[in-house]
Amino acid sequence: MNKDVRIINDRLTAQFKPVSQSRYWLQIVDNHYGGYYNVFFNHQRKWQRLRSIPLHTIKTYELAYLETVVHDLQQLTQLTIEYDGFTDQYWPQSQRLIQRKKHGYE
Numbered sequence: 001m002n003k004d005v006r007i008i009n010d011r012l013t014a015q016f017k018p019v020s021q022s023r024y025w026l027q028i029v030d031n032h033y034g035g036y037y038n039v040f041f042n043h044q045r046k047w048q049r050l051r052s053i054p055l056h057t058i059k060t061y062e063l064a065y066l067e068t069v070v071h072d073l074q075q076l077t078q079l080t081i082e083y084d085g086f087t088d089q090y091w092p093q094s095q096r097l098i099q100r101k102k103h104g105y106e
Contacts, residue, residue, distance in 0.1 A: 004058050005072040008039055011055045012077065021046040026055075026073070028066070030085030035061040042082075064092045 001009075016024065027040040037058040044050045058069060070081060086099035 001072060002069070004056060004060070004069050005076070008056045008069075008073060009076050012041055012079075015041050015053055015055075019045060025080040025082055026077070027052070027082045027084060028070070030083075030089075032085065037061070037066055063089065063098075067091045067093050 012026075018024075022043055022045045024041075024043045027042050029038045029040070031038060039055045039058065041053045041055050042050060058066065060066075073081070083099040089098045090096060091098060
């Protein structure tokens, strides 16, 4: 397990407290201008506002590296991973489209 995955997993474990009728997911945002990726832990209880907690900034700005980080995170957690800022980009190894839909703020 590399350093970025360990940091994300440790911070996620500290933040994750299962509550009934709640939704939990990870969000990875591509910061084109800064040249890094941000990872957030999002959760929302039914009828309440979304809460987004920054977990880590991945400074290695390479899709191949991010693909290995995502793969390792998927091995550690069952949370859904949502991607923002990756429109029209493909994973280098699997050649799958990263983000299917474009959000209004892109």
